[in-house]
Amino acid sequence: MDSRAPAVVAVIVTTGSGPGLEATAASLAAQNYEQLSLLVVANGDASQVPERVAAVAPNAFVRVLDENRGFGAACNEAALMIDGSAFVLFCHDDVLLEPDAVQLMVETAYRANAGIVTPKVVAYEDTLVLLHAGQTCDRFGVVRERVVLGEIDHGQQDLERDVFVAPGGVTLVRTDLFTTLRGFDPMITLLGEDLDLCWRAQVAGARIVVAPLAKVAHRETIATGERLVTAVGTRRASRQDLQRRHELLVVATGWGRRQVVWTLMMLLVIDTFEVALALASRDLDRAGAVAGSWRWLIKQRRGVRQRRRQLHRLRVLSDAELHRLQVGGASRLKHFFVTLLREGYDKARGILPPDETLEAFGETEGAGVGFAAAFSENEEFDEIAESGVLELRTRSSRLMTSFRSQAAFVGLVAVLWLIGSRNLVATHLPLVGRLAPLDSWWGTWRHFFASWSSNGVGTGTPGMPGYGMLAFAGTFVFGRMGALPRLALIFAVPVGAFGVGRLLKDRVSNRARIFGAFAYVAMPVGLNMISQGRVDVLVVVAGLPYIVRRIFALMDVPGFRLVPYSEPVPFGHRGWRTTESGQRMVLIMLLAVVTAMAPATLIVVGLVVVGVTVARLIEPDPETSFRGSWRFLGSLVLNVAIFLLPMTIDVFFAGRRALEILGLARGPWSAPSFSLFLRGVDGTFGATWWGWLLPLAALFAFVLCKGDRRLVASKIVVIATLTLVLTALVSRHWLGSFAPDLDVMLALYAVMLASLIGLGIGALEHDLRDAGFGWRQIAAGLSVATLLVAILPFLANFGSGRFDLPTTSVAESLSTLAPSTAGGFxxxxxxxxxxxxxxxxxxxxxxxxxxxxxxxxxxxxxxxxxxxxxxxxxxxxxxxxxxxxxxxxxxxxxxxxxxxxxxMNSSAPExxxxxxxxxxxxxxxxxxxxxxxxxxxxxxxxxxxxxxxxSLFHGIVAATVPGSTSLAPVFSSTSNSGPLTAGSTVVAGLAPAGAFALDVNGKPAPRSTFGSWTPFYTVAPAPTNPVGTIVLHQFPLNGIIALFTLGMWGIVWLGFGWIHRLEWLFTGRRRGVTARPAKELDV
Amino acid sequence: MSKRRRLPLLTVAAVVLVATGFVTSLRHATNPSQLPSGLKVSLNAESTALYCTGISSAHGAPGRVSFYNTASASRSLSVSVVSDKGNTWQGSIELAAHGLQSLQPSVVDKSAAGDNFAVAVQISGGGVVGEEIAGTDRSEVPCSASGVTRWYATGFDTSTGSSAYLSVYNPTATSAVFNASIYATTGYSAPQAFQGIAVPAHAQTEVDLGKEVVNTSNVGVGVTVLRGSLEIVGVENSAGTVSYDQGLTDASKHSWLPNVTTVEAATAQIRVANPNDSPAQVTVDVALSNFKVPPQRVTIAPLSTGVVVVTPNPAIPAAGYANLTVHSNVPVVSALATGTGKWFALSSPATPSNAFLVGDFSGIGFAAATVTNTSSRATTVDVSTFNAPTSRVVTSGINLSAGQTTSLFATIPSFSRSPSATYLLTSTKPSMVVSLTLPSRPVGLYVVTPLDGR
Incomplete structure (x- = not known):
């Protein structure tokens, strides 16, 4: 009966002693597939091969080759002898096929229209242990197993599926495909010929399918070292040498023109890293293998060009399509980092020991587990379940995924911070920056309400709102005003770090938030501001993350407004706070508080709003309901101006000096350089090389971000860029008197960097797995490495216990400022x-x-x-x-x-x-x-x-005696009254002149200015012992303005539902608690 | 989000940052340490001061100070004369618009005959300049409007028959302290006696170089003021010929000496001090009439002095005035010593400025008066002529090409050898040098420094 089954020729290539040849031939002879012929190719040493084959398979043909030219060459030779066969089954001489293996493979080939079919391969000694179920590889030709070492076959892989590589041993190839591909590559004598053939088959558009029901046992005598590598041209090459050079050859010939350059460049980087690592660990074999592979490739450049031309003619799949069939990332690099993180450097550097086979490497690596796995919170994310890397999954070393470990880390940082700031708690604070000793609680309130302040030569402008803020804050420390600057120095940065965590909330995992917050703590700007005593900027450092978060939410930056605003509620009623107007009011009040201390905060807010708007022009948000950035910014500024009414009035009347409210122009010669700005440095912290680490980590983080994280990251990058540009221009005094405080802007830059780092960690957790190789992988590794390294110098800052805040200041050393003459000065x-x-x-x-x-x-x-x-x-x-x-x-x-x-040239002496x-x-x-x-x-x-x-000093209040023109001080520095000389003229260095009067014995003395700014008072000749008092006569307009401002704050505060809550005070009965509208926003 | 949109953001950000970094790093901002250049006693000043020191009543030819008011309003001068004996005299002078008035300290302070004097003048307003003139009328230097904190001069001679001293006046209300260092052909020294010299506020003192540098020719001096600021003038008495050296506040790599005599019977030397710790290769370019003269070169050892002989020099023809330009690989201090074989007079090269006032304060006229453009670009010099007391004629348009020297006699019609008017020369950039010589036989023995309004 004629069989309709397609003819299959099984080709067994045997080499040397061929310890399993008989068994292989026998298993093939025992196949239930009728149209199977057997051809044995004796590769080189053919002693007794015909006899051995004849003993078990008498119908087999035996072809003896003169020399061992390798497996591929032998198969090619055999293919020349075959005619009319539909399939060729290439077999090693150490395999054992189950009787129906060929039949199942042929069926699969037809069913799946596959060009190449590979069976399920199990261990020779124990057929329950899986060796292969097809293989895959990355873009660098590194083969990865789909099973793990020692995986027990209980049917979990018994599903036909496409694979990228059909591992050698037993491979069924369609004859026409094999002919089209010109067979195996003769340049590959040993190890890697299967990868090469499959790669080219994929390029030619052929499917490679695993037929898991076809079971083959493979002894792997070469891989296990049972048999030596003996092919021609491999005499001085180790298995590692062959493997690396053939991988490289496949990469160099398998990709299209554009991809090959990029891929080889990346591979060169990775290989250089591996060589360096190998040299460091004295693994000369590995270093030699890697370096030798490139040398070998260059030597084979003519052959490479030829192969590329041949493959180009066959190309059906584009590079992108081909890459989709592969696994992403760089397997070898991933494995290194995984091992590094989990088992330390010593283990990691030996990721590919000289005696370890490729298969072994693949097995230990675990499919689908990359570097990101170490950062994964999501069990499904890292594909561990799919890969079956149970060993990895059960490890407890996953970095900071549990609440306990996160809490421990935060606690550790908090303790370290307290240790680092231990000397700020009670020791003397120097007179630097804005650490001038505060007046009493009442005195500070008085500055806010005062009709006159002593700035300059005296001014009657409204009191600055900063005094009001300080006085209000002093209430919470029971009037211990000295505690306020200490609290700012110690807690501003941690509060800001907490704010960064809040900023990142719901955008990234808790772990990423912690990393972002920690990055903010380690940013130089906070530490430098502590060391310079800049309490005003520290308030910004503390408050800015909260402000940015609210601006993002109001501008509908993706992910920042998770819950829609609640329905409008009347002002004063409960729930008003969660409405859009309520949220906007919270932002305005927060902004006003910070602006009162550092008015340049308004510029920072402008940068944020403009940055988001510009970023949307470059990378539009897919869905946003926010419109009218400028109106939004204008409303913020306007409302803050109302909340800080005294300051607004000051600015309004300041004329050309109005812009000085934002900051005073610093000397361009002493302003930080642009490279320092890039590091966010204005001071000593971070001015060295390590200052680059966090910005570098932020950069890596940005390139890692994808999807929604990318949308946020792009806005952050634009804001940071705008900030740097403005800072640089201001520092060079190119914007004239518009000179917002550089340090306030650097605070925004720090918030942006820390947020980026947090997002980057989130990207490591979620985005990296989807990425193909490689710069992302490299960036991820570098990002984490820089973060880890950045911690070390941060720890070094704890030494002084006061973050290098000076112990003495220049100003304090000037104890002899008081002139020898009496009087105020x-x-x-x-x-x-x-x-x-x-x-x-x-x-x-x-x-x-x-x-x-x-x-x-x-x-x-x-x-x-x-x-x-x-x-x-x-x-x-x-x-x-x-x-x-x-x-x-x-x-x-x-x-x-x-x-x-x-x-002053410095705030503190050296x-x-x-x-x-x-x-x-x-x-x-x-x-x-x-x-x-x-x-x-x-x-x-x-x-x-x-x-x-x-030398011409004469006191603030001086007098001339009759008949003399020389001035002499009157009154002491602590009093505004004292004895005068009858008939004398008193001049007071107090402005405005009209606000002051001199009462002599209770009666005002005549005043004139004689064209100058100082008031002159003429003391009457009688009585003979007059006593004068300088009195301020000023309508308390400033106090009224201050009172109005305070009232406004109070009313708005009541508007957050307190009017409703306190209604019972007026009605005499408690209202029932009304239903709260929607879910209250997280505020 | 497509990949297409990713690159632009990163690229735009990178380009913006790189551009910003590049632009802001193009020019390194420097801390301005110099007061505005030009005629500093500007007309719109609230108050100004002039300090003149080194005026001597010795040798029977007392020196004097001439004040000239460039303003068109009168000025009240509060004058203080201080002798080195500590005597002081206070007085006041009313100076009419464009008026000139001289003050001879030895006359107003008769109690201190034979002494050296300093004159400090406080003026309500600006525009008044002063020139101190040696008693022989053969040397003039401008009074200064401010003290200095560094000062260099060279070419002094303490050999037999000569004496040299520094006249130092402290114009401030602070006691000043300074160190003086000596450069000589034999090398450097910092005599103990010249270290930490204190000058009380508004006091004058002398530093006699001959006490520590005995019988030495070509002595260079460097003064570093440790505290406060000082007005310093070097006084050289060479065989009875007194000359003033106003010195330089900084060593420089280039200096210009436009009117250097090369005539028979005259001597002219460029004396150079090298205050650096590396050798100075000094080249003197000589521009002389139609002759082509090879550059004169000399190497000066570190921290020492050297000389380039201009006259007599077989390589340089005796053909009137030569324009010399001194170049050096490191900043050096140079001075011109002119005279006969028996004596010499010292003068320092004028520092390029954008304003010079030329007036015949000695009353003997000028033998040569030139203006030189020291820059590599053409410039225009405006000349304002003050004919006392009121009229003011402005002549504009002396065009000078790069490096050009021109005679004021030829370019300003009213400028004669004995000008009765006073001339203010201004240029837009501080790249102008005015050089004057007084009549002498042979010509060019007395080079005076015009008023540059220091």
Whole structure:
């Protein structure tokens, strides 16, 4: 009976002793497939092969080759002898086929229209142990198993499916395909010929299918070292050498023109890394194998070109289609990092021991498990279930996935932070930055309500809202105002870090949030602001993450508004807070609080809004209901202006100095360089190489992000970019008097970097698995590595216990500022705005002028209104000296009662080995100009400070006796009253002149100004012993404005449902609790 | 999101950042340490001061100070004369618009005959300049409007028959302290006696170089003011010829000496001090009439002095005035010593400026008056002529090509050898040098520094 089954020729290639040849031949002879012929090719040493074959398969043909040219060459030779057969079954000589294996494979080939069919391969000794169920590979030709080492066959792989590689041993190939592909590649003598054939078959559009019901046992005598590698051309090559060079050959020839360059470049990077690692671990064989593979490839370049041409003619699948059939990532690299994370470096560096086979490597690696698995929270994510890597799954070393480990980490960081700030708790705070000792609780309230403040030569502008904020905060510490700066120094950064965690909430996992928050703690800006005593910026550091989060939510940045706003509720009723207006009001109030301390926060908010808008132009959000960015920004600014009404009035009347509310121009010569800005550094922390680590990690994080995370990340990147650009321009003084505080902007940059890092960790957890190789893998590894390295220098900052906040300041060392003469006096402070310990006005870029009364700066000089008013006389006098237009600066400043001029180049003195404060020099021309003054004498000159005394000083309140023109101080520095000389003229260095009166014995003395800004009072000749008192007569307009502002805050606060809650106070009965609308937003 | 959109954001951000970084790093911002250049005693000043020191009443030819008011309004000068004995005299002078008035300290302070004086003047307003003139009328240097913190001069001679000293005045209300270092052909020294010299506020003192540097020619001096600022003038008395050297505040790689005599019987030397710790290769380019003169070169050892002889020099023809340009690979201090074989007069090269005031303060006229453009670009020099007391004529348009030197006699019609008017030369950039020589026989023995309004 004629069989209709297609003819199959089984080709057994035997080499050397061929220890399983008889068994192989016998199993083939015993196949139930009728149209099966057997051809044995004796590769080289053919002693007794015909006899051995004849003993078990008498019908078999035997072809003897002169030399062992390798498995592929032998198969090619055999193929030449075959004619009319539909399939060729290539077999090693150490396999054992079940009787129906060929039949099942042929059936599968027809059923699946496969070009190549591979059976299920089990261990020779124990057929319950799976060896292969087809294989796959990555784009670098690294083969990966679909089963794990020792996996027991209980039918779990018995499903026909496409695979990328049909492992050698037993392979059924359609004859026409084999002919089209020109057979095995003769350049590959041993190891890798199966990969190469399958790769080319895939390129040619053929399917490769595993037929799991066809079962074959494979002894793997070469892989296990039972048999030596003996093919021609392999004499001096180890298995590792052959494997690496053939992998490389496949990659070099298998990809299209564009892909091959990119892939080889990436492979070169990875191989270089592996060589370095191998050399470090003295694994010279591996290093030699890797390096030798490239050498070999270059030597074979002609053959490579030829192969590429041949394959190009066959190409059906594009590179992209081909890549989809492979696994993503770089298997070898993944395995390294997985091992590194789980088992340490020593284990990781030996990921591919010289004696380990490719198969063994694949087995230990585990399919589908990449580096991301270590960061996965999702059990389904890392494909462990699919891969069956039970060993990995049950490991307890997964990094910070449990609440306990996260809590422990947070606790550890908190403890470390407290240790690092231990000396900030009780020890002396120096007079640097904004650490001037605060006045009492009541005194601070008074500054807010005051009709007159002593800034400059005195001003009647409304009190700055910052005083109100400080006083309000002082309430919570029971008036212990000294505690406030300490609280800011110690807790601002942790509070900000918590805010970063909140910012990332619902966008990434808890672990990613913790990493983001920790990155914020390690950012240089917070540490530098502590070391510089910049309490104002620290408030921004603490509050900015919360502000950014709310802006993102209101601007409907993807993922930030998870719950729709609740239906409109009347103002004052419960639930109003969760409406859109309520949420906006919360943001405005939060913004107002921070802006009161650091007005440049408004610029930062502008950057965020503009950044989101610009980012949407480049990468539009798929769905957003938000419109009107500018209106939104305008409403924020307008409302904040209303909430900070006193400051708004100050700005309104400040004229050309209005912009100085945002910050004073720093000297471009002492401003940080652009590279420091990129690192977010304005100070000593982070100014070294490690400062690059966190920005680098953020960059890696950005490139890792995909999907929704990408949408958020793109906005963050745009905001960060805009921030850097603006910061750089401002630092060079290219925007004129628009000079927002650089450190406030750097705080925004830090928030953006920390958020990116958090998102990056999220991307590691979720996005990396979907990615193909390789730069993402590299970026992921580098990102985590940089994060880990960045921790170390952060820990080093804990040494001083005060984050390098100086123990002494320049200002405090000036204990002899008080002039020898009695009377009140002022000190004029000149220097870069970043080093002066009090607020003032800008004279020139890098030169701020500010005054303090009767000694060192204190709580009354923390804020200065932008409106300099009469104090312009001081600025003009200094400018005149700078221009060389006066040599009598002392005389010009004397009416203001300025006894001393302090030029500061640094906030703290340099004490070798103890403290190190950066020099921010005042303009050099200033000291030259002061040196030229004929009425100033230099009292002290150090690198950090120069002190000049005014020889024409006569006190703030002075008098001339009749018949003399010389002025002498009257009144003491602690009193505004005292005895006068009858008939004398009293001049007071107090502005505005109209606000003050001199009461002599209870009666006002006549006042005139004689064209100057100072009031002159004439004391009547009688009585003979008059007593005078300087009295402020000012309508309390400032107090009314302050009261109105406070009332407004109170009313809005009541609007958050408190009117409703407190209704019972007026009605006498409690209302039932009304149903809360929708789910209250997380606020 | 498609991959197509990913690249632009990263690219745009990278391009923006790189561009910003590049642009902001193009020019490194420097801390301005110099007061505005030009005629610093500007007209719109609230108050100005002038300091002149080194005026001597010795040798029977007392020196004097001439003040000139460039403003069109009168100025009140508060004058303080301080002698090295500590005597002071206070007075005031009313200076009419464009008025000139001289003050001879030895006359107003008769109690201190034979002393050296410093004159400090405080002016309400600006526009007044001063020139101190040696008693022999053969040397002039401008009074200064501010003190200095570094000062260099060279070419002093303490050999037999000569004496040299630094006259130091402290114009500030602060006691000043300074160190003086000596450069000589034999090398560097920092005599103990010259270290930590204190000058009380508004006091004057002398540093006699001959006390520590005995019988040495070509002595260079470097002064570092440790505290405060000082007005310093070097005074050289060479065989009875007193000359002032205003010195330089900085060593420089280039200096210009436009009117250097090459005539028979005259001597002219460029004396150079090298304050660096590396050798200085000094080249002097000589532009002389129609002659082509090879550059003169000399190597000066570190921290020492050297000389380039201009006259007599067989390589340089005796053909009137030569324009010399001194170049060096490192900043050096140079001075011109002119005279006969028996004596010499010192003068420092003028620092390029954008304003010079030329007036015949000594009353003997000028033998040569030139203006040189030291820049590599053409410039225009505006000349304002002040004919006392009121009229002011502005002549604009002396066009000078790069490196060009031109005579004021030829370019300003009213400028004669004995000008009665005063001339203010201004240019837009500080790249102008004005050089004057007084009449002498042979010509070019006395080079005076015009008022540059220091």
């Amino acid at each position: 002022r000190v004029l402070w000149l220097g870069d705005p970043s080093v002066l310990p009090l607020a003032g006005w800008s004279v020139a870029p890098g030169l701020e002028a500010a005054t303090s009364m009767n000694g060192l700066p204190g709580g009354a000089t923390l804020f200065s209104p932008p409106d300099s008013g009469t104090s312009d006389v001081i600025m003009e006098a200094v400018q005149s000296a700078l221009a060389g237009h006066t040599v009598r600066l002392g005389e010009l400043l004397a009416p203001a009662g300025i006894s001393t001029i302090v030029v 004490l070798a080995g103890v403290q190190n404060a950066p020099l921010h020099r005042a303009p050099g021309v200033l000291v030259a100009a002061l040196d030229n003054q004929s009425d100033l004498s230099l009292n002290l000159q150090t690198s950090s400070v120069e002190v000049f005394s005014n």
